[in-house]
Amino acid sequence: MIDAEQHYHARLRAFAAETVAPGGIVLLGSSHLEWFDAPRLLPGRRCVNRGIASDRLGLTERGILHRLDVSCFDLHPAAVVFENGANDLGELWRNGIPPLEAIIAAHERVLATIRGRLPAVPLVVVNVLPTTGRFAGLNALVRTFNPHVARHAAAHGCTLLDFHAQCAGADGALRAELTDDGLHLNATGYALFAAALAPHLPQG
Template sequence: MNSLFNKTLVLFGLILTISYGSVQAQAVKWDSTYRPANFPKKVAEFKADVKSKSDVVFLGNSITAGTDWAKLLDLPQAKNRGISGDISFGVLERLQDVIDGKPAKIFVLIGINDISRNIPDTVILANYKKIIARIRKGSKKTKIYFNTLLPVNSSFGAFKNHYHKDEHILWLNDEIRKLSAKNVTIIDLYPNFTDNDKHLKAELTKDGLHLIPAGYQVWAEFLKKGGYLN
């Protein structure tokens, strides 16, 4: 009988510890102010970079930062605006510099680090909508492309805070797909990277989170075949 009460449940952002009939609520800790150590340096570099209305901006975290988009896509106007470790709040903080450049296109992939830091899914989704609204307001001609989150693969054991949170990835991806109603083009990357167990394909990653060149080639081919770069 006692075993029924020795459980920890996560519900609506609270950890409910139930023990012998008593209920204790403990808030799940998360921090919107976290920024990676190299954040100021990267932001300064981005601000100093020459901007053009023909730019195609790739905005995100280390998964975006991990390749040379101009070379990968044979697209000289492609600009990498990825910062390793960044979260959606960081993207919002540095978004104005991107908007001010009035780029032709912005491709967004952000959220997996938010999940790893226990930022609630609904908060992440609200930030997605803020990103879209701010771009729409500040650069009306810019085309917005939102990527679904990539899966992860826990068999590598390198990023334990990112693993075993598949339900969050799936929920956010479902919500990202609905953003098409906001005149946003959705790029559904997720199915292209999953194995039969719905994990990130081992042959496309070095650590269960980040992509190797073969992974970026899959991404590039999907963008090209889908006509997203035209």
């Protein structure tokens, strides 16, 4: 298991040291995007991976709201893919904090900030995936949260990718063939994600 704080700051140092040509597709989120092998699964797209495993929206002293410059704006992207909220919801599920209303507000603030700085850049918003197994208890919060994700995407002129619907089985849980641990996608899950995401991205 990673030390979330150390990993966060190590990734930020790596981002700051990296020279990236403008015009890429920024992947902004947590483990789902950090572990996404975009060069292999999205050939023909130049993706810039700015996922940080365990990262959250930014209600504490770290999180996406605090790293938008190095993770997004400094890169002058041609498009942005944003997916986050699961780790904040997980914290609420396990420990009763932060309040759901605060998580919802932080998610919208991320989108509002990106759209304010990048008004003409395509922004794809991915909703939170279902879970299964020992993480299945998180699903009720996810189902409550995702309509707000859709509302935020519409309010800020974003494309919503409802990947939750593609991953959920008849019982609403993450389909077993898409995960090995009940929370994260496996190779089959990532192949499905790439196929769902690709039509929304520019070429090159």
